Amino acid sequence: MRKESSGKKNSRILIVGSIMVIVVLLFAVIGLFWTPYDVNGMDVLLKNKAPSFAHLFGTDNFGRDVFSRVMQGAGASFLIAISVVLFGAVTGTVIGAVTGYFGGAVDAVLMRINDALAAFPSVLIALVIIAVTGNGKYNLVLALGIAFIPSFVRVVRSEMLVQKELDYVKNLKLMKAGNFRIIFLDILPNMRTVISSSLLIGFQNAVLSEAGMSYLGLGVTPPDPSLGRMLSEAQSYIIFAPWYAIAPGITILLLTLGLGFISHGREK
């Protein structure tokens, strides 16, 4: 009985989360092709105008339409977050799987490097990498991607340690299957639930990290919009034009909370 109700609750959370993410995604995807106004179009006469039917989320300090900018900014943040997670996940999974499966000296060395990397806050690592490579969208993906590797390595490696002791792996070994075949074609597919939930959590973190980095002025360069940069610029207008901060803020909230709900709802 209890189990059933909690299952129901979980599925409800899953639905709510999905709706939140889909709504943001929908606007973000539309925003890549079409926005109500030119995202960078300025107009002195429209500076800091409150929300209205013409400008749903108002205008910013350059008279640009905040709604259009949120649409495109969400798209930019989204694409960066996806690239970051994919980069981190693929690299992290390969390293984690290989080291976990073979063990030995390589495992010990790589895991200590991984520990060292994980010991720093991911934003700090990303900042260091950006300081070396220079600012820009692609460098941000690289920087955050590297910062995201350790968490995937850990998850995949520990799961690999469990899986490689299971009977089906031993049987495959007896059948003289190649090690890499066993890792990539047999074990990894069995780990999809673990990997997919770390992907979701990773994605949620990546959205926040991207917002954090562009809040610090790294990543997307002005005048192109990104949610974090909009928040940063809106700080100065928070009393004067609160809509400027609220619009990107709520978008980030919807996206990350929705992702959180989804990964929570998928448990069990």
Add this chain to the structure above:
Amino acid sequence: MKKHLLLIGILILSVLGGCANATDKNGGADSNEPTQGGSIVIGIPQDLDSLDPHIAKAAGTDEVLFNVFEGLVKPDQYGKVNPAVAESYSLSEDSMKYVFVLRDNVKFHNGDVVTTEDVVYSLRRCAGFEDALDPSVTVESAFSIIKDIYATDNKTVVVELTAPSTELIYYFTTAIIPKNYKNQATAPVGTGPYKFVSYTPLESFVVEKFQDYYGTKPYLDKVTFSIYANIDAAFLELMAGKIDLMSQLSSDQAAQLTSIYNVVYSNFNLVQALFLNNDFEPFKNPDVRKALCMAINRDEINQMISDGHGTIIGSGVFPGLSTIFAGDLVNYYKFDQAAAKKLLADAGYPDGFSFTITIPSSYDQHVATGEVIVEQLKKIGVTAKIELVEWSAWLSEVYSGRKYESTIIGLDANLAPGDVLKRYRSTAGNNFINFISEEFDVTYASALASQSDAEKAELYKKCQNILTENAASVYIQDPAQITVVKKGLGGYTPYPVYVMDISKLYYVK
């Protein structure tokens, strides 16, 4: 929803109302009596590039170090220089020899008395005469006409020139530092009204009142310059009243702070421009540069960023230098997109081109200017891309290294009339836009040598003409300097040069 909109409306009205009040009280200095003591926090939007006054290059550093160091003479708020470490000075009739008489008992912050040896050392260091010269010292190019610097007795220092100059006096504002002191870059020692306490990179620069200061003693005991990555980051602290004074705000930002701050509008005394690297391919062609001058709407930039409080310029001099400012050049290039497009097509770029604008990320005002310019250039088919760099990277890559395509920055200048123009000489070390014009070099040299003020002004105006006719860069404006000063704080004094004089600040009774 309607109710909320109404609320927001009321909020805006009240803020706007506050703004109107503040402008009435323009000046910040209430007539109330000053009190002694107290400490304040001043927000600054960039780190200091060096604590050694002869090495520092950034205007923002000079602005702060102005309070710690003094020269033989010192600028005042009226654009004059007054004796400081020197008690008096005289210039020989042929303008070939300056004689400085030192003030008695001027003390360095470490307690030592300033001697002629220190003065000679300081001047020689700036002029590049010292043998074992630290290569990072910025040699003052105006000092290149100095033949010799020496002391005749323990009170008198003589500077002999190879060419006559009445303007050189403005350069003797250069800091006097102790000769046998090696830690200038970490624990600076000068003669100014405030002495150094501590410096934490990217965080703060702290000074305290120098008790043995020879001049009018400052009021405040301690001043902390807090360094912020940008104004946005400082803004919440301003709202909370944690910063007592900060410049370089936008008018929108200032308008929200009127409940606890007075707003002071003044001029920046900077030449803000889209500086074009004249060595970079499309900008090698003067017609391309002219096209950009016509395509950029300076009034719109001014309106957008400072509600029209800035002053539009048309050449490399800001209006504060009234004697040489060529006002007729302001509208030399009229905003005309069609003409700009045509000029560009004739120059071989019918489809436009793309280039990068490198901007130091800590200067909101320049970044915002860049955003507006990107939009304006789009309309003539030119794609500009903004690249934000850190201040130190800007200094090394753009300013010193000249590895850039274009940049937006504000250039400050010394009070000497020719100072603001001297960087455009073909051989000048700080000619970072790579402007080459023989005519300019000749005109500048004769202006500098001229003994008659009227003729000098005429020649400097001609220099500006050459810059504008060749479209050396896209000159935009002398930006509005919008400063917020905490209510209850008086004595904020805008200068015609880029300095922040904290010795005049005080708490009112």
